[in-house]
Amino acid sequence: MLKDITLGQYFPGNTPVHRLDPRTKLILVVVYIVALFSAGGVVSYAVVLAALAAVVVLSKIKLKVIAKSMKPLLFIIVLTGLLNLFYSQGTPLVSFWIFTITREGVFNAVFMILRISMLITGTFMLTYTTSPIALTDGLEKLLNPLKRIRVPVHELAMMMCIALRFIPTLIEETDKIMNAQKARGADFETGSLMQRAKALIPILVPLFISSFRRADELAVAMECRCYHGGDGRTRLKELVYQTMDYVTLIGGVVFLAGVIALGHFGL
Amino acid sequence: MTPILQTRDLTHTYGAGTPFESDAIQQVNLSFERGEFVGIIGHTGSGKSTLIQHLNGLLKPTGGDVLLDGRSIWSDKKFTRETRFRVGLVFQYPEYQLFEETVYQDIAFGPKNMGLKQDEIDQRVRRAASFVGIPEENLEKSPFELSGGQKRRVAIAGVIAMEPDVLILDEPTAGLDPVGREGILANIRAYQAAQNATVIMVSHSMEEIASNVSRLIVMNHGRVAMTGAPREVFTRSKELISMGLDIPQITQVFLRMRDMGLPVDTSVFTVEQALESLLTLRGGKGHA
Numbered sequence: 001m002l003k004d005i006t007l008g009q010y011f012p013g014n015t016p017v018h019r020l021d022p023r024t025k026l027i028l029v030v031v032y033i034v035a036l037f038s039a040g041g042v043v044s045y046a047v048v049l050a051a052l053a054a055v056v057v058l059s060k061i062k063l064k065v066i067a068k069s070m071k072p073l074l075f076i077i078v079l080t081g082l083l084n085l086f087y088s089q090g091t092p093l094v095s096f097w098i099f100t101i102t103r104e105g106v107f108n109a110v111f112m113i114l115r116i117s118m119l120i121t122g123t124f125m126l127t128y129t130t131s132p133i134a135l136t137d138g139l140e141k142l143l144n145p146l147k148r149i150r151v152p153v154h155e156l157a158m159m160m161c162i163a164l165r166f167i168p169t170l171i172e173e174t175d176k177i178m179n180a181q182k183a184r185g186a187d188f189e190t191g192s193l194m195q196r197a198k199a200l201i202p203i204l205v206p207l208f209i210s211s212f213r214r215a216d217e218l219a220v221a222m223e224c225r226c227y228h229g230g231d232g233r234t235r236l237k238e239l240v241y242q243t244m245d246y247v248t249l250i251g252g253v254v255f256l257a258g259v260i261a262l263g264h265f266g267l
Numbered sequence: 268m269t270p271i272l273q274t275r276d277l278t279h280t281y282g283a284g285t286p287f288e289s290d291a292i293q294q295v296n297l298s299f300e301r302g303e304f305v306g307i308i309g310h311t312g313s314g315k316s317t318l319i320q321h322l323n324g325l326l327k328p329t330g331g332d333v334l335l336d337g338r339s340i341w342s343d344k345k346f347t348r349e350t351r352f353r354v355g356l357v358f359q360y361p362e363y364q365l366f367e368e369t370v371y372q373d374i375a376f377g378p379k380n381m382g383l384k385q386d387e388i389d390q391r392v393r394r395a396a397s398f399v400g401i402p403e404e405n406l407e408k409s410p411f412e413l414s415g416g417q418k419r420r421v422a423i424a425g426v427i428a429m430e431p432d433v434l435i436l437d438e439p440t441a442g443l444d445p446v447g448r449e450g451i452l453a454n455i456r457a458y459q460a461a462q463n464a465t466v467i468m469v470s471h472s473m474e475e476i477a478s479n480v481s482r483l484i485v486m487n488h489g490r491v492a493m494t495g496a497p498r499e500v501f502t503r504s505k506e507l508i509s510m511g512l513d514i515p516q517i518t519q520v521f522l523r524m525r526d527m528g529l530p531v532d533t534s535v536f537t538v539e540q541a542l543e544s545l546l547t548l549r550g551g552k553g554h555a
Contacts (some may be wrong), residue, residue: 166542179325180364182426183356185380202376205366209411 009069015242017059017129018150022138025126031252032122035259036115044262045114050256051253054123059129066121077116085109088226127164136161140230141239152226162218169261170211269337270324270467271299272354272433278330279317291317292489297461299433302463304456306476306497311329317470318486321465321531324449340391341348351383355431359438361422362415370396370413370421371406375489377429393511395428398461399454413511427458440475454477473515477501477536486511501536518540 012018032051039045056066070077079146090104127135134164148154178188181202188199277295282288285422292314299305309315320326321333324340324347333340340350354379358364367373374395378388398422405413406488410421423439436455440448452475459466470476476483476497483500485493487510493500500507504514504522514522516538524531529549534543 074414176358177364179320180358180361181376182325183323183351184377184429185351186376187380202364202366206364210363 011065011126012131013060013129015129017125018053019244020129020244020248021239021241022130022134023142023239024241025130026135026138026142027249028252029123029126032056033119035256036122038256038260038263039267040263044181045111046261046263047255048123049118050112052125056121056127060124061125065128066124070117070120071125073116073120077113077196080116081109081113084112096233099151111218116215132161132164135164137235137239154233158230166214168191169214173210174203174207187233235264268301269299271336272299273297273334273337274318274321274331275334276331277318277321277328277333279321279326280329290489292321292486295489295491296493297491299465299467301432301457301465303482304459304466305468306480306481306483307467307469307486308352308471308476308512309492310458311484313487313510314470314489315543316437317489319356319437319467319469322324322433322435323356324350324473325356325502326328351523352429353431354433354435355426355429357423357426357434357439359441360419361425362410365410365418365422365425368409369407369410370410370540373410373421374406374424374428377425391428392424393432395424395430398427399424400450405411416443416450419443419451423451423454430462431464433467435467435469437469439468439469442474448475456475472500473513473536477515485510492534497536502534 020028029114032048035051036048039048056063084106085101085105086099086110088105090102090103092100092102093106094101130138139152139160143151143153143157178186186199186202188196191199216233274295278293279291280288281291287304295314295318297410306362307315317326324333324391327341335346335353336349338346340347365371367376371392375393376386378391383391392406393403396403401417401420401424405417410418413421419439423436426434434455439455440451442547454540455466455468456479468476468480480497483495483497484491485491485500485507493503493506500542501514501518504518507514515540517540518533518536521531521533521535521541525533529548532544535544
């Protein structure tokens with residue numbers, strides 16, 4: 001049940017997408033999002049979708065996995081679609097009771113659903129193909145210039161890295177605690193909203209306590225290995241741009257320019 | 268008499284229909300009698316945890332059935348819930364599930380969920396606390412003030428307070444010092460004797476198994492590989508070792524002695540038995 005959550009998970013692999021420099025992938029995701037939001041017509045959407053499909057195919061991430069990670073967000077996607085369907089002004093197609101569905105509404109709904117799903121899938125492709133460590137390394141390198149204005153870039157990156165690392169651990173822990181309380185007759189499935197909220201206490205308290213304990217242990221373990229922040233810290237694997245990265249980045253810029261140009265002509 | 272708990276062709280497949288499909292347990296047929304102390308051993312991933320989570324209905328089998336008093340625990344919803352209380356399951360490191368403000372309230376969590384009356388809950392909490400040796404004055408303390416061993420006792424008391432007919436424990440002594448280990452095992456034996464309860468214990472310590480259980484189940488690759496009295500099982504040391512398991516250290520010593528040509532009995536698994544066996548070997552000269 002809880003184990004099925006794939007959000008933010010990394011699927012190891014050795015595909016061209018996996019091998020790209022994390023900085024390239026981070027920049028590409030930004031480019032992709034900008035492109036997605038500048039797309040204004042069927043053609044530009046098709047181009048963005050094709051780009052996404054190419055990445056999915058290249059990365060060998062299974063469609064089933066992507067579909068699964070969409071599940072928790074399904075409600076938001078459907079709601080947005082419905083709101084757009086009913087609240088758009090324009091030429092009416094059907095109307096019943098107080099609802100009117102317009103041509104524009106149908107278009108808007110389809111585009112909104114597509115846009116959100118593509119946004120989610122695109123960003124998931126980043127975390128699916130990049131290990132948390134590579135991701136934070138890349139982020140740290142990219143944000144390095146901000147150190148000049150005293151932004152604690154290394155600390156932020158480290159915090160993010162740790163947070164990502166502990167998502168699966170926390171999920172597993174929650175599962176265990178839930179089972180233990182169920183074995184003592186705890187009931188999470190029935191009762192009023194208030195009762196169900198109360199039923200969460202036996203899960204949340206142990207979860208908080210173990211998180212603090214874990215954080216404490218991790219801090220001690222890091223200090224034992226002489227961790228003292230980012231100053232003067234060297235790396236085992238320095239990030240180096242490869243030819244493929246330059247090609248991809250240029251490709252990304254061309255792609256963005258193309259989509260913006262298409263949007264300009266209303267396609 | 269029907270066994271209190273039975274499994275019939277119990278099978279559980281994780282992620283059926285996905286590429287991650289794997290059989291955690293297959294065709295497990297076991298039965299547990301009233302008042303028995305049964306040990307389960309098996310290396311990591313042999314299906315022990317999956318098996319015990321089926322016995323109280325936490326996991327629903329993908330094939331086969333679990334019977335309590337001869338009745339399927341999945342026959343109706345009420346009975347499934349009743350099973351949770353009649354088959355008490357203590358997980359590994361149970362102290363991490365403590366959450367209440369006081370020891371008393373934490374132990375009372377199970378009985379409260381059973382819907383018992385206040386005075387019955389009170390009696391059960393005190394009885395459970397005395398089984399595991401929690402002094403009266405600790406009942407009003409916060410469970411988080413206690414030592415690791417004490418916390419574990421509180422957690423076990425939380426399950427014992429439901430007064431289950433079958434008590435299942437997953438490595439109840441993991442991470443405790445020798446005194447703490449023996450203490451917990453003595454508590455469990457006391458509960459078993461007082462309630463004529465069935466105890467099923469998963470353990471990695473062969474010594475612990477050898478000196479406590481009357482019957483032993485060996486799991487391997489999701490199947491029951493052997494079952495029998497510890498004496499019978501431990502004589503098949505080669506098979507056990509090939510499954511990534513161990514035999515008690517004293518048995519290892521005796522096996523080595525036999526390899527060296529001494530005519531010793533290799534079906535010993537506690538130090539006391541070893542002593543006796545060695546004394547008879549010397550010509551039964553008694554306790555010198």
